[in-house]
Amino acid sequence: MKSLTKYQISKNDIDKILExxxxxxxxxxxxxxxxxxxSVFLVEVLSENSNIKKFVLKIAPSPETPxxxxxxNMLRHEVNVYDWMKDITAFKIPKIxxxxxxxxxxxxxxxxxxxxxxxxxxxxxxxxxxxLEIRKLQAKxxxxxxxxxxxxxxxxxxxxxxxxxxxxxxxxxxxxxxxDAKIKKVxxxxxxxxxxxxxxxxxVLEIVTKTxxxxxxxxxxxxxxxxxxxxxxxxxxxxxxxxxIGDPIADFIAIDPLKPLDKKQYLIDEYNKYTxxxxxxxxxxxxxxxxxxxxxxxxxxxxxxxxxxxTQMKHHTHKLVAKLFIKHALRNLKNNKNEQHD
Numbered sequence: 001m002k003s004l005t006k007y008q009i010s011k012n013d014i015d016k017i018l019e020x021x022x023x024x025x026x027x028x029x030x031x032x033x034x035x036x037x038x039s040v041f042l043v044e045v046l047s048e049n050s051n052i053k054k055f056v057l058k059i060a061p062s063p064e065t066p067x068x069x070x071x072x073n074m075l076r077h078e079v080n081v082y083d084w085m086k087d088i089t090a091f092k093i094p095k096i097x098x099x100x101x102x103x104x105x106x107x108x109x110x111x112x113x114x115x116x117x118x119x120x121x122x123x124x125x126x127x128x129x130x131x132l133e134i135r136k137l138q139a140k141x142x143x144x145x146x147x148x149x150x151x152x153x154x155x156x157x158x159x160x161x162x163x164x165x166x167x168x169x170x171x172x173x174x175x176x177x178x179x180d181a182k183i184k185k186v187x188x189x190x191x192x193x194x195x196x197x198x199x200x201x202x203x204v205l206e207i208v209t210k211t212x213x214x215x216x217x218x219x220x221x222x223x224x225x226x227x228x229x230x231x232x233x234x235x236x237x238x239x240x241x242x243x244x245i246g247d248p249i250a251d252f253i254a255i256d257p258l259k260p261l262d263k264k265q266y267l268i269d270e271y272n273k274y275t276x277x278x279x280x281x282x283x284x285x286x287x288x289x290x291x292x293x294x295x296x297x298x299x300x301x302x303x304x305x306x307x308x309x310x311t312q313m314k315h316h317t318h319k320l321v322a323k324l325f326i327k328h329a330l331r332n333l334k335n336n337k338n339e340q341h342d
Contacts, residue, residue: 092236
């Protein structure tokens with residue numbers, strides 16, 4: 001995937017990175033093209049015992065590259081999130097072998113991590129039974145993720161924006177996007193109505209029990225391996241750089257994204273088996289959910305000129321999806337408001 005934010009690197013620089021990492025001599029490398037923000041490469045190296053080993057090299061945009069406010073130093077945040085995740089979930093989390101934020105070899109942050117040779121959920125078609133099993137595993141993962149101790153962390157992105165609660169964080173994150181949008185002259189659809197609902201339901205958002213949320217659990221970030229002995233699945237999770245401290249209900253958006261929350265009861269039921277803070281789908285929960293759907297749309301709208309040229313097909317498809325999300329959010333917030341408790 002071509003993107004305006006991706007760092008352009010030469011083989012000579014990759015050689016230098018591998019030399020610094022002491023993981024072995026480079027044999028081959030190729031770009032992994034699905035990502036839309038960082039440059040990612042599959043690298044094969046010859047280790048000391050003459051075995052070929054595979055690693056993933058992930059490179060952030062250069063400091064001069066225009067990005068959204070919350071995306072600054074995002075790769076450093078990703079390294080921290082991997083460290084948090086490995087201690088709270090039994091799912092496969094890539095091991096980090098080397099990281100370098102010095103800008104001495106290349107003018108960008110980067111790290112090297114374990115290659116997980118599995119299949120992403122986006123890459124294959126599964127029957128309904130298998131798909132349901134994986135969805136349930138995702139719900140279990142979210143319950144484990146949300147158990148992370150965040151008492152010493154404030155809401156928002158720890159490296160960029162910190163707020164006292166989910167109301168102040170949500171409002172501040174939206175206002176950050178307004179600033180980013182003005183720089184690129186993006187007109188944000190639905191912004192006034194969404195801010196109206198954030199303010200209207202201030203008290204609902206203020207009392208949310210904040211947790212570490214992934215907020216990026218799309219099918220392309222979920223990898224799986226089928227276990228031959230019993231036809232069960234093992235899940236692995238990659239690319240958690242968009243994680244932040246916020247409302248746990250937001251993590252259900254990326255799973256069957258345009259389905260109403262009511263249609264995700266099976267996920268909630270599975271999640272509730274593994275959490276000490278179960279969800280019941282109430283009007284208040286719906287409000288929280290659809291406000292975060294709206295926030296996601298604002299991100300997608302704002303990032304268009306930062307990420308793509310107008311001639312790219314991805315620009316048009318991304319714009320369409322963002323439009324669907326904001327309509328989905330505002331329609332449900334409007335329909336839901338009469339259900340709210342006084």
